[in-house]
Amino acid sequence: MIPIKVAGVSVGTRSPAAVGLQYLQPGALNLTALPPLSLYIHFPWCVRKCPYCDFNSHEARGAFPEKAYLDAVRLDLEQSLPLIWGRKIYTVFIGGGTPSLMSAAGLDRLMSDVRTLLPLDGNAEITMEANPGTFEAEKFRSYRASGINRLSIGIQSFNADHLKALGRIHDDREAMRSVEIAHANFDNFNLDLMYALPGQTLDQARHDLATALAYKPPHLSLYHLTMEPNTVFAKYPPQLPDDDASADMQDMIADVTAVAGFDHYEVSAYAQAGKRARHNLNYWEFGDYLGVGAGAHSKISFPHRVLRQARYKQPQSFIEAANQGNAIQEEHEIPRADMGFEFMLNTLRLTGGFAPNLFGERTGVPINAIDKACAEAEAKGLLYRDHQIIRPTELGQRFLNDLQQMFLA
Template structure:
């Protein structure tokens, strides 16, 4: 959902991690220059995750607004892997001394990567970065690309969690969505995943063109029969700049969509799953560590075509975006800087940026997390908190702030309360 992607293979390009100084306490810009302290003062930097974007797919789905590009015959896997390593090497000064707590390889369709290529990528990551021993390392995969031996190799390379883009088990709906697999292939993919991985996620979509309430029930029941540790259930949205936006299909109306959501919640709850985020359900202890880091306003370094980063320093927070087109990204990365845009988040925008993520968590967030991640006192948003309470969208006590049932239904309205006018003149 959203957001996200020097000659690299020479040993001289690899930093000497034993002798390099720890500069993580000093704010840097993307060029590595030292910066004067600003208004922000973070006493503790948040956990850091790594996102790696793989931009190619077999076929562009009509609803997809991610940075994905159809494979025209073949793709330059070797060149892309070299560019990823170069991108990571160039980024090291910004994260020096910080440990990686989760890795997510998204796309596109990363499972198009060869087993050898994935092993090479994981080797580069382990060479250049300190990875926490308990790190969650997720790879997205689509059923049309599942091969038993390839996924056995993926696990041996270090992948410990799969996220499988099922979307539906109904072959007719899959065809309308432009998916390259059918219902039987979706089931086979899950069986392969269960053979090799204890931890995996299934992505399902609802409110599909022509979908009925009974068909939603069948999709959810079919998924639950496989006992997935994690399920993501997304409402189909017609995103700008997609085929569906240009030629919109007939989709369920708001009333039917609401009924579908109620059915989904009821079945998931009855099966013992915890609804911990707007679109995410998990068995106890199987919540996605990587996504929770996003929702708790943690940091992430994004490498690869179109990848986004959010990086905190003690005196500022920076967002980055890489070049989107694969060729442009590879050329830029090999030239030493794959970053196309870099902006510093204005302190005045921190409350909205934080709440845009944290209020997606159904059980809310600890009060002290706001100050820890933004450097601002909770009193600085007292006016907004009172307004949200007055409207019945939010509740709080001395420990926790969380959306009410109404706040979950009108999440956009709740988040907008924390949007302030720009402090730039």
């Protein structure tokens, strides 16, 4: 077992200045304030594993141990409390897997545990992922009553052939029905769509987007299908549109969403006014998050260090570890030399960039630590910066991986 380490300074009781810099260890950080804190809860089961998916998901062959898992999640939360004493939770995200496989009673119990153990902000955004094929109108009304105030629906496509090629368990009719149920019960929801699918044409991608827009979603996530390692598609790659066709689809998405009044605020995220995904924004702005459940990751800041954790990935291993007193499989502090890259890896996804003072606030490192890389990126036309903003250029957005890699220590 890896012991949970608690910072030497109690969060919320003493300011960083009160500690005295003379007591800091070499390489220690100096965060003047702690970032906002989010909660991520992982639900690891799916009806079937999709061939493109590299998330920590496991096929539920028959019944899955819902009660034992929720018991373990509560234990994981309880064991994590010393790391976040006194800090409020501003957003909650229940992801997977397919959390909408959870029973209405199970979700209600989970939300009750969260409210009992953690100080939730009164205006907290509470999102749950849901997949078509698991939608039941009555169950989703119960989810809403339990406190879920935002859905993220994994549509991927409204085309029956493309859904079959992606290995999805739903068809086009179930996709549309799921959006109708969401629309009837939630005023805030996201639709996930993918493009550059096997055999997909530009007109088919345009039709998928038009179908989604017809439901007036507050938020859209539009992802380019990629071949991730350790997936079925990586082993047996399908025939995908070429780079030119994919670029045409990307240009079409930018044009159509702009006309429809969506703000393209992150690489894959498009929102109506006031409907940005607050939970995801906290990731992209290098905020903190406590992750509980099988395979969940955490990033937790203290005045002089930033801690990363990962839980056991296999559901049964996670349940056993939580019952034994510690569900954490891996834990390390982010080295000072890596802070610039870690920060820029996230914030460069934001099309509008970030204010320069955010760098020091979230990393505890002066911004001159990335000055050389910024200058090189600026010289290549990948980055724009002035005293108010640092952001990727349009070229930098197109070659984001190359831009991010320039900040590796």
